[in-house]
Amino acid sequence: MTQDKKDHDLQIDDLVLSASEREADESAIFSAVNNKLDASPRSWFRLPSIGANTAVAGFAVMMLAAGFVGYNLPDIAIGSTEDGLLLLAMGEPSLIDGFPSVLTGIDQ
């Protein structure tokens, strides 16, 4: 029975092989591979490869950081009461908390 089962498996595998038959032009594959290799930049010039997810996440963090700094920097640097009040008005007291009043421009 074991041998019959194995023969049956071989019959299926043979069908699969037949169903998968297709011609392949090895010289065309070789030519295409050579073109790809010749088109790729030289290794010393190649940027390190990073995953797409990492790149997107990194970019998002950068934008958030830039936004945070850019959003607060004028107020911190100038220390104007007006800007500090603007922050409060926009409901962002957390951005002001912790900063000395001289920096936020808000009179405590």
Place this chain on the structure above:
Amino acid sequence: MPDREQHQAAALISEIARGDRRALGLLITDHGRRLTMVATRFLGREDEAEEVVQDVFVRVWRHAGSYDPAKAKVSTWLYRIAVNLCIDRQRKRALLRLVGLDDTSTEVPDAQPTAADRIYGAQRLAKVRAAMDNLPSRQRMALLLCAVAELGNSEIADAMGISVGAVEQLLVRARRSLRQISDQDEDMMT
């Protein structure tokens, strides 16, 4: 892969690592067709399969220096690369389909009738192809690596990154599904 073939293939990899493009051509001659068959039947698209096979050999060229014959046979290593690239393609296609950008117009219908079609009957093989397309991806890949690439179960396990037991289960299920199609056709013919 018999030991002599593995020895010759490993020697080719060494030459490729030294920058011998001719050796790469020989490797493509030895393995290109079977890789193309596996990729085509797995992905269902000839154009994508051809891209995958090209990328396999691009990676071979770039990483030939890191190939260790003690860890895997050349054929196993090639098919491990092919499996990963095929899965990547499949995921990318699923994502494109999700956002409505998958271009199904480039799908190529089944190739011209082959000698196998004449032996088994084109209609029967078309049913087998359709049945294979409906198999879960892992079953389809395991079956293709067994039947087309002629890898052993341990090599399939290595190529797919799963256990040998898992490979055996995948093959049992895949063959069972195809056997139903095959038995139905035989009943009709008798």
